[in-house]
Amino acid sequence: MLALLLILIPLITGVAAFFIKNEKSVKTWALVASLVTLIVSLWSLMHQDNYHSVFSKEWLPDLGSSFSLGLDGMGRMLTLLTGIAFPVIFIATSKSTYKDSNQFFGLMLLSQAGLMGVFLATDLLLFYFFWELALIPVYFLCSKWGGERRIPVTFKFFIYTFLGSLIMLVGILYVYYINPEKSFSMASLYNYTFGHRAQSILFWMFFLAFAIKMPIFPFHTWQPDTYEQSPTATTMVLSGVMVKMGLFAVVRWLLPLFPEAAHGNDNIVIGLSVVGMIYASCIAMVQDDLKRLVAYSSIAHIGLMCAALFAGNSIGIQGVMVQMFNHGINIIGLWVVVELTERQFGTRKMSELGGIAQKAPALAIMLVIIALANVSLPLTNAFVGEFLMFNGLYQFNVWYTVIAGLSIILAAIYTLNMIQKVFYGNTNSVTANAVDINWNEKLVLAVIVVLIFAMGVYPKPMIELTQASVNSLVSIFK
Amino acid sequence: MNVIVLSAVWGVVMMFSGLFIADKSKAKYVAITGLLVLLVSNYFDLHHKFLFAYSIGNMLQFDSFGMIFVTIALLSTLLYVLLSGSAVEKVGNHAYEYFALLFFVLCGVGIAASYNNLLMLFLGIEIISIPLYILTGADKRNLKSNEASLKYFLMGSFSTGIMLLGIVLLYGATGTFSLTISSVSKASENIMISAGVILMAIALAFKVSAAPFHFWTPDVYDGAPTVFTSFMATVVKAAGFIAFVRLFENAFGGMTDVWQYTIALIIAATLVAGNITAVFQQSVKRMLAYSSISQAGFMLFAVYSINAFAKEGILLYAAAYCLATIGIFAVLIKMKDFTFEGFNGLAKQQPLLALLVSIFVLSLAGIPLTGGFLSKYYMVLSSIKAGGLLWLVITAMLCAAVSVYYYFRLIQAMYFKEGDANAVDVNPRFKALLVVAAVLIILLGVYPNALLLDWFHIL
Numbered sequence: 001m002l003a004l005l006l007i008l009i010p011l012i013t014g015v016a017a018f019f020i021k022n023e024k025s026v027k028t029w030a031l032v033a034s035l036v037t038l039i040v041s042l043w044s045l046m047h048q049d050n051y052h053s054v055f056s057k058e059w060l061p062d063l064g065s066s067f068s069l070g071l072d073g074m075g076r077m078l079t080l081l082t083g084i085a086f087p088v089i090f091i092a093t094s095k096s097t098y099k100d101s102n103q104f105f106g107l108m109l110l111s112q113a114g115l116m117g118v119f120l121a122t123d124l125l126l127f128y129f130f131w132e133l134a135l136i137p138v139y140f141l142c143s144k145w146g147g148e149r150r151i152p153v154t155f156k157f158f159i160y161t162f163l164g165s166l167i168m169l170v171g172i173l174y175v176y177y178i179n180p181e182k183s184f185s186m187a188s189l190y191n192y193t194f195g196h197r198a199q200s201i202l203f204w205m206f207f208l209a210f211a212i213k214m215p216i217f218p219f220h221t222w223q224p225d226t227y228e229q230s231p232t233a234t235t236m237v238l239s240g241v242m243v244k245m246g247l248f249a250v251v252r253w254l255l256p257l258f259p260e261a262a263h264g265n266d267n268i269v270i271g272l273s274v275v276g277m278i279y280a281s282c283i284a285m286v287q288d289d290l291k292r293l294v295a296y297s298s299i300a301h302i303g304l305m306c307a308a309l310f311a312g313n314s315i316g317i318q319g320v321m322v323q324m325f326n327h328g329i330n331i332i333g334l335w336v337v338v339e340l341t342e343r344q345f346g347t348r349k350m351s352e353l354g355g356i357a358q359k360a361p362a363l364a365i366m367l368v369i370i371a372l373a374n375v376s377l378p379l380t381n382a383f384v385g386e387f388l389m390f391n392g393l394y395q396f397n398v399w400y401t402v403i404a405g406l407s408i409i410l411a412a413i414y415t416l417n418m419i420q421k422v423f424y425g426n427t428n429s430v431t432a433n434a435v436d437i438n439w440n441e442k443l444v445l446a447v448i449v450v451l452i453f454a455m456g457v458y459p460k461p462m463i464e465l466t467q468a469s470v471n472s473l474v475s476i477f478k
Numbered sequence: 479m480n481v482i483v484l485s486a487v488w489g490v491v492m493m494f495s496g497l498f499i500a501d502k503s504k505a506k507y508v509a510i511t512g513l514l515v516l517l518v519s520n521y522f523d524l525h526h527k528f529l530f531a532y533s534i535g536n537m538l539q540f541d542s543f544g545m546i547f548v549t550i551a552l553l554s555t556l557l558y559v560l561l562s563g564s565a566v567e568k569v570g571n572h573a574y575e576y577f578a579l580l581f582f583v584l585c586g587v588g589i590a591a592s593y594n595n596l597l598m599l600f601l602g603i604e605i606i607s608i609p610l611y612i613l614t615g616a617d618k619r620n621l622k623s624n625e626a627s628l629k630y631f632l633m634g635s636f637s638t639g640i641m642l643l644g645i646v647l648l649y650g651a652t653g654t655f656s657l658t659i660s661s662v663s664k665a666s667e668n669i670m671i672s673a674g675v676i677l678m679a680i681a682l683a684f685k686v687s688a689a690p691f692h693f694w695t696p697d698v699y700d701g702a703p704t705v706f707t708s709f710m711a712t713v714v715k716a717a718g719f720i721a722f723v724r725l726f727e728n729a730f731g732g733m734t735d736v737w738q739y740t741i742a743l744i745i746a747a748t749l750v751a752g753n754i755t756a757v758f759q760q761s762v763k764r765m766l767a768y769s770s771i772s773q774a775g776f777m778l779f780a781v782y783s784i785n786a787f788a789k790e791g792i793l794l795y796a797a798a799y800c801l802a803t804i805g806i807f808a809v810l811i812k813m814k815d816f817t818f819e820g821f822n823g824l825a826k827q828q829p830l831l832a833l834l835v836s837i838f839v840l841s842l843a844g845i846p847l848t849g850g851f852l853s854k855y856y857m858v859l860s861s862i863k864a865g866g867l868l869w870l871v872i873t874a875m876l877c878a879a880v881s882v883y884y885y886f887r888l889i890q891a892m893y894f895k896e897g898d899a900n901a902v903d904v905n906p907r908f909k910a911l912l913v914v915a916a917v918l919i920i921l922l923g924v925y926p927n928a929l930l931l932d933w934f935h936i937l
Contacts (some may be wrong), residue, residue: 132846166875
């Protein structure tokens with residue numbers, strides 16, 4: 001039942017939000033709704049029995065599909081991330097004003113419903129439904145409230161991801177057709193072993209969709225533009241939660257269904273990921289726009305997660321599980337800082353900023369902590385994940401690890417460079433009158449910083465939560 | 479079976495009521511009454527209770543497939559008349575005659591959906607076509623309308639000739655007009671039968687505007703009065719598909735080796751030609767003409783695969799496609815400017831209308847949660863079940879992605895571009911009807927069984 005609630009609450013409140021014309025009340029409404037969702041996702045951590053975490057109902061019997069949802073360790077972790085992300089986003093951007101704010105918040109909540117559905121669906125066709133459903137609101141959000149070049153950029157984003165999804169849909173049809181039970185349910189698909197030829201074709205059909213969503217080099221070209229042009233609140237959803245859809249789908253569907261093909265193609269995928277990491281890090285170094293910098297840095301981080309997944313050993317996959325959560329927290333933190341900076345100074349260009357630390361010490365401290373987490377310094381949450389992932393990759397192949405390891409150094413260069421340019425040095429005409437952040441912004445950043453340290457010092461609960469998912473995946477994958 | 483008779487009778491009633499009622503704005507009420515009568519008799523038809531019975535001598539066969547389609551066609555026509563009935567009156571001075579012709583088309587639709595004999599197929603297709611030639615040219619003082627009508631008539635007669643030649647060849651080889659040709663042994667080795675089958679495929683491909691026989695479609699759809707384009711592109715086109723599927727399943731189902739690959743090539747050509755050309759259109763009306771070609775490409779999958787999924791799927795497709803296209807056309811008729819720019823900023827002036835058009839467009843593009851998605855899904859699924867060709871399925875998916883480009887231009891224009899587009903004389907009843915259509919589309923996409931598909935098994 002809780003699984004169903006996690007979708008229904010944002011869905012219903014999202015639809016209702018369209019009818020609240022007053023900007024102030026719709027903001028409150030969205031915040032309350034997202035907090036309720038957060039409470040339910042926390043509640044689902046306490047009640048791990050079947051009654052609470054599984055829901056199934058007949059849906060399309062002719063097609064062999066049912067409306068079934070289920071929460072496992074990984075699902076709990078990601079629904080929790082989604083649950084935390086939205087209130088944080090709403091509070092952090094509460095100062096921003098939107099034209100037609102009822103539509104904005106309605107669409108935000110609908111995208112949350114779609115995301116929850118992706119993480120909960122245990123039926124392949126239902127998964128596809130939610131996969132698309134999460135995309136549509138985001139398309140509208142970016143094209144309506146985005147920057148100057150929003151229309152062509154989000155259009156590219158939409159067609160790119162839609163094409164990937166359609167290819168996956170063909171794959172889903174073949175999966176249905178090939179398996180003797182003519183079923184889409186996760187359990188029966190896990191039990192069936194696809195033939196060699198089928199696996200090698202289907203693997204790429206699914207992988208393309210997931211690779212575009214993550215995104216993995218060379219399918220990433222939509223991402224920096226879209227992140228840059230979207231309103232920051234949507235960018236946070238996209239980068240904090242939505243890119244996890246790709247990784248999640250690899251763990252939930254791609255690896256268990258086509259383990260043989262995944263093994264056969266692991267060098268290609270890891271190779272692409274590692275190349276993408278270095279490539280994205282290099283580009284991040286020369287960016288002047290804060291949003292683009294964070295966007296490229298995100299490509300590098302996702303690349304590492306994808307590589308570690310395909311390394312196929314338990315330590316690497318465990319790292320990915322932890323890092324999926326942590327990356328979501330850290331990157332939302334970074335976007336909050338970018339948003340605060342842009343709102344105050346009206347620019348995201350690093351060359352035009354500088355010396356903010358003198359005027360806004362609290363913001364600077366928070367940023368430095370989040371940035372250090374982005375470089376995965378020990379004691380921060382990202383360190384745990386990256387350490388495990390590099391460990392896993394090392395077991396797979398030393399050379400990949402060495403090359404991928406370079407990205408840590410590159411990350412340190414561009415992140416520290418950013419801190420220096422934006423926060424230190426002398427103030428200029430733009431930043432001379434900077435004021436520090438107020439209490440609700442402090443609150444949001446404090447929550448993020450606390451999570452960063454808590455997960456960095458004591459990652460055990462998160463590891464235990466996802467342990468079962470990792471074990472079952474590794475046992476299938478071997 | 480009563481629907482066929484009653485629709486012809488009501489066509490005559492329509493014409494005569496034109497003599498006695500001077501006020502032409504009453505015409506649509508007579509038409510709505512007629513459609514309600516037809517729906518009632520159709521309800522009895524569905525339950526095999528007939529108001530009056532007559533001998534059909536095995537020329538027609540009323541199975542659930544055909545009858546459900548007739549229901550869809552009648553409901554779509556009712557929606558169409560309710561939404562755009564007043565636009566029909568504005569076309570010219572002969573409002574009653576226009577509606578009468580629509581009823582004759584419905585009579586043809588009834589025959590084309592239930593024929594059991596090649597002659598009845600021919601009759602059905604012709605009864606559908608001839609009123610349409612007239613309706614296309616209904617805007618007498620408009621040169622484009624005249625041109626479209628003549629073009630349609632010439633091309634249509636030509637394809638009718640091809641169909642007759644096909645029927646003759648089949649008759650020559652088997653000695654019968656009934657749909658039992660496939661029982662003839664070694665059909666595929668008989669050159670007359672093979673030639674006949676291919677000629678039939680070509681003639682029907684022409685009627686449903688499949689490439690490379692689609693060249694008449696954009697000109698005719700563009701030239702015809704918009705309100706009749708709406709009817710031609712939906713109910714009529716879907717009826718063509720039902721006839722197509724019926725013929726190839728019942729008559730040629732046993733010799734797929736003769737025609738299946740040809741159909742596959744036609745599908746690929748239709749999808750590519752329709753979608754690529756639609757991308758370059760500046761007028762929404764012309765874009766919808768090309769979109770109807772590309773949708774035809776998807777519907778042809780049902781002919782390609784002729785199995786249970788195909789038959790359920792084509793019904794679902796017909797319903798979802800008719801609802802969405804009638805809805806978009808109904809809004810288009812109310813617009814001043816038919817180009818994409820003409821829709822700029824509609825969301826500001828008419829938020830509800832823009833939302834509804836978006837739902838229709840999303841359905842046509844095949845986005846999940848809409849009937850359009852599930853019907854495309856059924857089509858592709860049926861072709862895979864029929865041992866589908868992977869290249870064909872991939873082509874279809876790439877084309878579906880291309881179609882997003884031109885469908886979403888409409889959404890972009892309405893929501894994201896600045897402008898002051900507005901729709902003229904939109905009343906609450908009009909909006910309410912469109913809301914019903916949109917809700918039906920979403921229900922078809924979320925839970926098609928209750929609404930449509932279960933009937934297929936019950937009846």
